[in-house]
Amino acid sequence: MHLIIAEKNxxxxxxxQILAGNEKVRASKDGNVSTYSFDTKTVVGxxxxxxxxDFEPGYTNWRSEIHTPRSLIDAGTVxxxxxxxxxxxxxxxxxxxxxxxxxxxxxxEGELIGxxxxxxxxxxNPGVRINRARxxxxxxxxxxxxxxxxxxxxxALAAAGETRQTVDLMWGASLTRFISLAARRGGKNILSVGRxxxxxxxxxxxxxxEIENFVPQTYWMLSLATEKDGxxxxxxxxxxxxxxxxxxxxxxxxxxxxxxxxxxxxxxxTDRAPAPFxxxxxxxxxxxxxxSAANAMRIAEDLYMNGYISYPRTDNTVYxxxxxxxxxxxxxxxxxxxxxxxxxxxxxxxxxTRGKKESTDHPxxxxxxxxxxxxxxxxxxxxxxLIVRRFLxxxxxxxxxxxxxxxxxxxxxxxTATGGRLLSPGWRRIYPYSEAKENILPVFAVGxxxxxxxVNLEEKQTQPPARYSQxxxxxxxxxxxxxxxxxxxxxxxxxxxxxxxxxxxxxxxxVGRAVTDALDNHAETITxxxxxxxxxxxxxxIKQRQRSRDDVITESREMLHRVFDKLEAHEAEIGTEIMxxxxxxxTVGPCPVCGHDLRIxxxxxxxxxxxxxxxxxxxxxxxxxxxxxxxxxxxxTCEKHNLAHVRLIRKGSRPWDIGCPLxxxxxxxxxxxxxxxxxxxxxxxxxxxxxxxxxxxxxGTQPHDLxxxxxxxxxxAETLVREAEDALEILRRRSELRKFVRKVVPPRKGRSHAxxxxxxxEEGIGDIQAxxxxxxxxxxxxxxxxxxxxxxxxxxxxxxxxxxxREAGVPAVSLKKYQAGGVATPDDFCYLPIPYLASKTGIxxxxxxxxxxxxxRHLGRPTPAKVTKAALERGRKELLEIPGLGxxxxxxxxxxxxxxxxxxxxxxxxxxxSITGIPETRLHDYIGYLK
DNA sequence: GCAAGGTC
Numbered sequence: 001m002h003l004i005i006a007e008k009n010x011x012x013x014x015x016x017q018i019l020a021g022n023e024k025v026r027a028s029k030d031g032n033v034s035t036y037s038f039d040t041k042t043v044v045g046x047x048x049x050x051x052x053x054d055f056e057p058g059y060t061n062w063r064s065e066i067h068t069p070r071s072l073i074d075a076g077t078v079x080x081x082x083x084x085x086x087x088x089x090x091x092x093x094x095x096x097x098x099x100x101x102x103x104x105x106x107x108x109e110g111e112l113i114g115x116x117x118x119x120x121x122x123x124x125n126p127g128v129r130i131n132r133a134r135x136x137x138x139x140x141x142x143x144x145x146x147x148x149x150x151x152x153x154x155x156a157l158a159a160a161g162e163t164r165q166t167v168d169l170m171w172g173a174s175l176t177r178f179i180s181l182a183a184r185r186g187g188k189n190i191l192s193v194g195r196x197x198x199x200x201x202x203x204x205x206x207x208x209x210e211i212e213n214f215v216p217q218t219y220w221m222l223s224l225a226t227e228k229d230g231x232x233x234x235x236x237x238x239x240x241x242x243x244x245x246x247x248x249x250x251x252x253x254x255x256x257x258x259x260x261x262x263x264x265x266x267x268x269x270t271d272r273a274p275a276p277f278x279x280x281x282x283x284x285x286x287x288x289x290x291x292s293a294a295n296a297m298r299i300a301e302d303l304y305m306n307g308y309i310s311y312p313r314t315d316n317t318v319y320x321x322x323x324x325x326x327x328x329x330x331x332x333x334x335x336x337x338x339x340x341x342x343x344x345x346x347x348x349x350x351x352x353t354r355g356k357k358e359s360t361d362h363p364x365x366x367x368x369x370x371x372x373x374x375x376x377x378x379x380x381x382x383x384x385x386l387i388v389r390r391f392l393x394x395x396x397x398x399x400x401x402x403x404x405x406x407x408x409x410x411x412x413x414x415x416t417a418t419g420g421r422l423l424s425p426g427w428r429r430i431y432p433y434s435e436a437k438e439n440i441l442p443v444f445a446v447g448x449x450x451x452x453x454x455v456n457l458e459e460k461q462t463q464p465p466a467r468y469s470q471x472x473x474x475x476x477x478x479x480x481x482x483x484x485x486x487x488x489x490x491x492x493x494x495x496x497x498x499x500x501x502x503x504x505x506x507x508x509x510x511v512g513r514a515v516t517d518a519l520d521n522h523a524e525t526i527t528x529x530x531x532x533x534x535x536x537x538x539x540x541x542i543k544q545r546q547r548s549r550d551d552v553i554t555e556s557r558e559m560l561h562r563v564f565d566k567l568e569a570h571e572a573e574i575g576t577e578i579m580x581x582x583x584x585x586x587t588v589g590p591c592p593v594c595g596h597d598l599r600i601x602x603x604x605x606x607x608x609x610x611x612x613x614x615x616x617x618x619x620x621x622x623x624x625x626x627x628x629x630x631x632x633x634x635x636x637t638c639e640k641h642n643l644a645h646v647r648l649i650r651k652g653s654r655p656w657d658i659g660c661p662l663x664x665x666x667x668x669x670x671x672x673x674x675x676x677x678x679x680x681x682x683x684x685x686x687x688x689x690x691x692x693x694x695x696x697x698x699x700g701t702q703p704h705d706l707x708x709x710x711x712x713x714x715x716x717a718e719t720l721v722r723e724a725e726d727a728l729e730i731l732r733r734r735s736e737l738r739k740f741v742r743k744v745v746p747p748r749k750g751r752s753h754a755x756x757x758x759x760x761x762e763e764g765i766g767d768i769q770a771x772x773x774x775x776x777x778x779x780x781x782x783x784x785x786x787x788x789x790x791x792x793x794x795x796x797x798x799x800x801x802x803x804x805x806r807e808a809g810v811p812a813v814s815l816k817k818y819q820a821g822g823v824a825t826p827d828d829f830c831y832l833p834i835p836y837l838a839s840k841t842g843i844x845x846x847x848x849x850x851x852x853x854x855x856x857r858h859l860g861r862p863t864p865a866k867v868t869k870a871a872l873e874r875g876r877k878e879l880l881e882i883p884g885l886g887x888x889x890x891x892x893x894x895x896x897x898x899x900x901x902x903x904x905x906x907x908x909x910x911x912x913x914s915i916t917g918i919p920e921t922r923l924h925d926y927i928g929y930l931k
Numbered sequence: 932g933c934a935a936g937g938t939c
Contacts, residue, residue, distance in 0.1 A: 008938060048937025055933095062932070072933085083938095109937060165935075172934030180933085187932065194934045301939070313938090487936060494934095 012045030112161030136360030275355030276364030317355025733767035875900025
């Protein structure tokens with residue numbers, strides 16, 4: 001069998017179709033991985049890298065004393081499978097193979113991916129022949145010639161890729177751990193560092209600094225308004241910017257009629273049709289449609305998987321010769337673009353446009369199939385249309401403009417006006433994404449005199465550089481060689497998810513700045529794009545076999561050790577700097593009580609706003625738990641309280657804006673305050689004035705203090721505190737009820753828990769106890785169905801019983817055994833005989849007696865007599881001696897309190913029969929035997 | 932828990 005391994009499933013399929021020619025390809029799935037077979041050949045696709053490098057075992061603990069962040073520099077690495085199903089399948093097929101061909105993409109990563117496959121094959125079949133097919137496009141001609149000229153894997157090329165992997169892991173992981181530990185950040189808040197992300201972040205930080213340090217300069221622009229044949233014309237002074245106001249004023253004053261046309265130049269300008277899309281130019285164009293880089297890529301990948309467009313990850317801006325442009329045009333005929341396609345076919349430019357970058361891996365992004373608006377979502381359609389129109393534009397003629405430049409003289413002051421008129425729109429007919437603004441000037445003749453309608457000296461300010469938009473940043477990353485077509489947008493996503501940057505255009509957060517500063521000061525290598533450039537040069541030397549992989553990695557290790565020399569010497573300083581710089585990120589504003597900063601605090605899953613004056617000032621505001629989203633400060637502030645608004649952010653959900661935390665705090669607690677019988681509007685106002693907002697604050701105050709701060713009488717103060725304690729208890733029970741309902745009743749559309757609780761409260765059900773006693777009909781009023789109502793009631797009763805028993809003193813461990821034995825209510829304890837309880841639960845009868853005694857006392861009922869273990873065992877033997885009386889009958893007799901010969905002899909057969917279900921005649925027989 | 936690079 002000849003096994004062919006491609007880089008991805010879709011390539012595997014296409015390669016199989018091409019090589020099979022007229023033969024039919026059998027597609028089958030093995031563990032969700034597709035294979036394509038024909039003749040004696042089987043083609044299978046990888047998923048890019050199916051293994052990943054990581055440190056050898058022993059380095060998982062970040063805080064290890066021995067395996068410090070620095071020790072990662074010299075740590076050994078291992079390759080571990082990340083796509084187990086594919087790895088297994090490849091190895092299964094390899095065992096049967098007598099020839100294996102690696103057919104991954106023709107670039108460094110592709111060669112490395114190929115080598116990874118090579119190693120997987122070798123591990124299970126050391127003797128099989130393995131060769132390599134190299135092609136730069138998956139077209140019949142390329143693929144056939146590649147398989148006619150098979151070569152060997154280029155291990156030097158793969159080694160270049162491995163070097164990158166090792167260097168990235170070593171630098172990234174060791175620095176990430178070092179910086180995170182220094183700044184005491186763990187879990188979701190780690191501070192990541194990497195060869196690509198750190199320089200990218202540094203650029204955003206740098207740009208923000210430029211904006212902050214920018215000093216605007218004032219300048220003046222001078223223009224005049226004239227007209228001809230009723231057409232207004234604006235002409236600018238040829239000086240452009242006047243930086244000196246006096247000079248501007250002088251020129252303005254000197255601008256007088258007559259205004260004479262001194263020169264008219266007409267010309268033509270061609271406006272080139274755009275080049276084919278590569279990933280970067282595509283992202284830039286999509287961003288004009290309002291799509292973020294990540295979004296645009298996600299949609300493009302979707303379109304690609306559904307066969308509408310070609311592979312979206314490409315660096316190529318030149319159509320390969322093998323691409324059938326006419327065929328694509330034909331495919332697009334008949335649909336929404338029919339007219340546009342027809343026009344392009346009629347007016348085809350002789351050669352399609354081409355961009356500066358040409359690579360061999362994939363063609364530029366182009367449509368591959370016809371789609372309808374209905375088949376795609378709104379955004380998908382927007383992207384598809386963009387790609388179709390771009391493709392059509394690259395085949396369309398250039399646009400041509402007629403340009404006019406006029407010069408005027410206003411009594412010595414020179415002015416100019418330029419105009420443009422679209423002569424032939426060319427590609428602009430079908431690619432409406434960039435606006436072509438015409439500015440048509442009237443026809444002027446040299447020497448002509450014109451009126452001056454107005455002279456205008458306008459004051460302006462120079463502007464700071466703009467923040468990077470996502471698409472602009474991707475362009476700059478590309479220029480600097482940072483990241484790849486597939487990863488650039490992900491790197492930006494990473495910076496956002498690490499909360500280093502936010503917004504679009506991108507702004508750095510305080511954490512982002514603090515980390516960049518720390519790295520800039522102590523490990524500048526990692527914040528500079530230079531590192532990538534050097535790495536690439538070294539990779540080039542490895543490819544050319546002029547340096548070895550180990551040699552380059554050793555050099556990199558030494559460099560990183562020097563970086564750590566500096567870092568470790570300043571560890572404490574780096575840590576405090578980051579912590580101090582980022583504290584502000586959590587600061588909401590001044591405490592209304594003491595004026596110190598209020599800060600958002602996270603403690604496990606709970607979060608709240610606390611005062612930095614703690615413990616002297618105990619002011620705090622509670623926030624919803626972090627399961628609702630992590631609380632962050634946002635730009636907006638509350639004018640009344642001078643506090644920043646708070647937002648809860650959770651992955652996958654829309655952010656929840658809480659607004660001013662104090663306003664929300666006040667509003668959400670007024671209702672609770674009003675639950676106190678003596679609370680009045682006036683009192684609420686007075687309490688608020690003294691920053692007392694919650695019932696629990698009143699409950700926690702000494703009546704004496706309350707008297708002084710709010711100015712109420714002693715009796716009133718005591719009443720208030722007592723009422724607050726009561727209200728607090730009611731609230732506590734209510735919240736318990738709420739949690740309980742939420743747990744038992746599954747959430748469903750159109751049935752909100754808030755509504756259910758509201759209806760319960762209206763029916764007087766304020767806690768679980770009340771719920772356990774409620775009528776099913778009451779529950780149905782709250783919109784619950786029969787089954788759910790029954791379940792909720794049962795659960796509430798169960799919980800109440802359990803609580804009553806625990807309250808009576810039954811230990812939790814025993815309680816579980818009782819429940820398992822079907823003994824659930826306090827009544828069960830009082831009325832079921834002890835032998836029965838003991839036998840059902842396996843608990844010692846003396847212990848059972850102790851528990852029963854506790855429960856009975858708690859309920860004010862008499863405690864039944866004690867039964868010892870010995871008595872019970874003896875009694876059991878006595879009973880079993882009676883002919884026809886077995887184990888099962890003993891258990892049933894326990895139910896009636898009969899556990900030995902004596903108790904049986906005394907029993908009333910009729911009564912015992914009704915309790916145990918044993919026929920009366922049999923009972924008579926037993927008793928008869930005993931007598 | 933860490934990078935960057937493939938691919939989905």
